[in-house]
Amino acid sequence: MKNLDAALHLRGETRFVDDLPEPEGTLYAAALASPSAHGRIARLDTREAARWPGVLAVLTAADIPGENQIGTILPDEPLLADGEVHYVGQPVALVVAASAAAARSALGAVELEIEALPAVFEPREAYERGLLIVPPRSFVLGDVEAAWKECDCILEGTAESGAQEHLYLETQGSLALPGEHGTVKVIAATQSPTGVQRVVARVLGVGMHAVQVEVQRLGGAFGGKEDQATPWAALAALAAVRLGKPIKLVLRRQEDMRCTGKRHPYVSDYRIGLKSSGEILAYEVTFYQNAGAAADLSPSILERSLFHATGSYYVPNLKATGISARTNLPPNTAFRGFGGPQAMFVIEGAIARAARALGLEAAAVQEKNLLREGDTFPYGMAAAGCRARDCWAEALRRYELEAHHRRVHEFNRTHALEKKGLALMPVCFGISFTNTVLNQGGALVHVYTDGSVAVSTGAVEMGQGVKVKIQAVAARVFPIDPALIRVESTTTLTVANTSPTAASTGADLNGKATELACREILARLLEVAAEELATGKYGAGEADRDEPGADRGSVEIAAGRVVWNGEPTDLSWRSLVAAAYARRVSLSAQAHYATPKIWFDKTREKGEPFAYHVYGTALSEVTLDCLRGTYDVDGVWAVHDLGPSLDPLVDRGQAEGGIVQGIGWLTMEEVLYGEDGRLMTRDLSTYKIPDMHAAPRSLEVHFLEGGSNPLGVFNAKAIGEPPFMYGIGTFQALRAAMHAYRPELDLPLVAPLTPERVLSLLYPERLRELELGQPARAGGVPKAGGGSATKTTAKKR
Ligand code: LUZ
Numbered sequence: 001m002k003n004l005d006a007a008l009h010l011r012g013e014t015r016f017v018d019d020l021p022e023p024e025g026t027l028y029a030a031a032l033a034s035p036s037a038h039g040r041i042a043r044l045d046t047r048e049a050a051r052w053p054g055v056l057a058v059l060t061a062a063d064i065p066g067e068n069q070i071g072t073i074l075p076d077e078p079l080l081a082d083g084e085v086h087y088v089g090q091p092v093a094l095v096v097a098a099s100a101a102a103a104r105s106a107l108g109a110v111e112l113e114i115e116a117l118p119a120v121f122e123p124r125e126a127y128e129r130g131l132l133i134v135p136p137r138s139f140v141l142g143d144v145e146a147a148w149k150e151c152d153c154i155l156e157g158t159a160e161s162g163a164q165e166h167l168y169l170e171t172q173g174s175l176a177l178p179g180e181h182g183t184v185k186v187i188a189a190t191q192s193p194t195g196v197q198r199v200v201a202r203v204l205g206v207g208m209h210a211v212q213v214e215v216q217r218l219g220g221a222f223g224g225k226e227d228q229a230t231p232w233a234a235l236a237a238l239a240a241v242r243l244g245k246p247i248k249l250v251l252r253r254q255e256d257m258r259c260t261g262k263r264h265p266y267v268s269d270y271r272i273g274l275k276s277s278g279e280i281l282a283y284e285v286t287f288y289q290n291a292g293a294a295a296d297l298s299p300s301i302l303e304r305s306l307f308h309a310t311g312s313y314y315v316p317n318l319k320a321t322g323i324s325a326r327t328n329l330p331p332n333t334a335f336r337g338f339g340g341p342q343a344m345f346v347i348e349g350a351i352a353r354a355a356r357a358l359g360l361e362a363a364a365v366q367e368k369n370l371l372r373e374g375d376t377f378p379y380g381m382a383a384a385g386c387r388a389r390d391c392w393a394e395a396l397r398r399y400e401l402e403a404h405h406r407r408v409h410e411f412n413r414t415h416a417l418e419k420k421g422l423a424l425m426p427v428c429f430g431i432s433f434t435n436t437v438l439n440q441g442g443a444l445v446h447v448y449t450d451g452s453v454a455v456s457t458g459a460v461e462m463g464q465g466v467k468v469k470i471q472a473v474a475a476r477v478f479p480i481d482p483a484l485i486r487v488e489s490t491t492t493l494t495v496a497n498t499s500p501t502a503a504s505t506g507a508d509l510n511g512k513a514t515e516l517a518c519r520e521i522l523a524r525l526l527e528v529a530a531e532e533l534a535t536g537k538y539g540a541g542e543a544d545r546d547e548p549g550a551d552r553g554s555v556e557i558a559a560g561r562v563v564w565n566g567e568p569t570d571l572s573w574r575s576l577v578a579a580a581y582a583r584r585v586s587l588s589a590q591a592h593y594a595t596p597k598i599w600f601d602k603t604r605e606k607g608e609p610f611a612y613h614v615y616g617t618a619l620s621e622v623t624l625d626c627l628r629g630t631y632d633v634d635g636v637w638a639v640h641d642l643g644p645s646l647d648p649l650v651d652r653g654q655a656e657g658g659i660v661q662g663i664g665w666l667t668m669e670e671v672l673y674g675e676d677g678r679l680m681t682r683d684l685s686t687y688k689i690p691d692m693h694a695a696p697r698s699l700e701v702h703f704l705e706g707g708s709n710p711l712g713v714f715n716a717k718a719i720g721e722p723p724f725m726y727g728i729g730t731f732q733a734l735r736a737a738m739h740a741y742r743p744e745l746d747l748p749l750v751a752p753l754t755p756e757r758v759l760s761l762l763y764p765e766r767l768r769e770l771e772l773g774q775p776a777r778a779g780g781v782p783k784a785g786g787g788s789a790t791k792t793t794a795k796k797r
């Protein structure tokens, strides 16, 4: 099996929002984006723009019939700016015209005067000014203060990880169709149809039952459409209802990059304490999350950082604090890993640095502290079915770590200006939305009288292959040709009150619901089968015809036909379905699945928030050109805890894609804003993502067998997010190569390590000289220095 859309994609026939046939009379909308990062709107005059050729209307906050509010977690985000603007790119007005070009050209005719207010872009500065999204939170385990005294080595430092642009292939967009009785149907590129429905209803001042949201598929999302597809859908719906016409609103790439939020950049302070053996006794970390101008999903993302503060390790004494800082950037949002990668980035950096200080291999310190069965996570849950050490050991064995080490060592000994680095990266990622209520899914299954099946769920297909998995689930319960099973588009009419397809849970939650609905229909069909067989028409069951209570338990379906006592009968799936219809038995079922047992108490910050954890270990090798600062990823080789895959090809695609995306985040992808808060890296000539050449030369993912996971569909584990974090290992391998060249440097823990940055970190003296305009010092070989621009030197408290 492969992605159900593969053939359509290959032929370019797949329809994304922008490819849908437009109903007659469709109008086009474009948003006027704030040019200012923070200011008071002194004047907003739309009259000139409204007279522009082709323009039918210019809408502002005053035109919103309901609430001008789109916030999901906090009500702090207007749909259209009202009185103030808080980031460059914030929608201020909406121009509706006969063509998209006319709408865009009229944007310049809107007269907008903004009185600038002071803008803040750095999370620490925002924190110091008291600009917080939510109050700080801390997760505590043991007693860090007491533990420092027991440590042989204590290191303090800071860590910085950058933003990341989602760069989904399909930009944000919606087509809104006004209906009768004040209803509207919105075809949106969203991970969260219910989220769009709720906000559209709120903005229009109507009930959710007046709003239908439909999603066929997305051209990628990665979290970028979990919350941030909503404003564009709501703007299209607003215009559709105001003008009574179909409205299409699709962002161009630069608009999308400029106006939407990204992965949160984090600045973190850490302190780690170890025994000389490498055992970690205590870890204290404070995450300063750059949330941008509105809450969006930031509090949940920060919460996941706290959950994953200790990565794959058991740390007996921990204090992790999360600070969500409000700045004047576009609201940052969900991105694969959802705050987990930012947290693991810090502890991995801290461990590698501590290992250097102790004269140990990083891998030795990692292994010593890896989670064991029964270890307590900082949030009080015990590691159950822990596979951290199984994956680690299998990675070492399968990928011959010792041989790798020897080769790298030999290479580095014989190459003066090229260096290789190796690093291992263990991953432990909790599966479930950390917000417990979201862990529910629904399915609606119809079997038609010809035996074909339609399955609807709340899952949104975004290229991750969730539909092929749901089809596989239905095909296991109904053992029939998968071609008879169609997985329908996702709409709020078929399955209501859905959670976003996110948190790697799409296949679990919706697959489980599908399984339940199919089983309900199957049970009815088996009843019918037993009765049909008892008629003796199908070459089986005759003996029992007259026996009341004949053994119905032996009736099953296999390979599209009824099997009785292990023997195939003449009763086919199709005939069985027709017989059920003739007996007036329902061939439809709706089911709801809620992850059992999970809970979390926010007052104590303790609970069992995750259904299970996904584990894995990846080995990365990097070759660095020490003169140019450029590098190649020689390979990433992972052992990944997955269990029995529902679709190995799809899962492998997810793992490989996640790895490359994780590498991109920490190496070449650099989001830069100007001093005025304007995005500088707003197209693909200035924002580089990994391509074929940047991808690892060798990329292997081995799925670890064994283990049982009853909380995943048919025992499989979730795949979406965990592999992303293997990229942290590649980043560490690159740092190891840098250390191999300049062992005396205490490199600051900063990402992304673009080649420019690598070069400047390798030659800090040169950089200082250049900055001071001084001639380069004679003598060639750079001297050691704790002098790199960093605060990562050890401090005493
Ligand atoms: N979205 C969300 C997520 O709302 N809650 C989560 O815990 C989560 N985790 C990962 C990705 N998206």
Ligand code: MOS
Pocket: 191, 222, 223, 224, 226, 334, 335, 336, 337, 338, 501, 502, 503, 504, 721
């Ligand atoms: Mo997500 S980061 O939308 O699972």
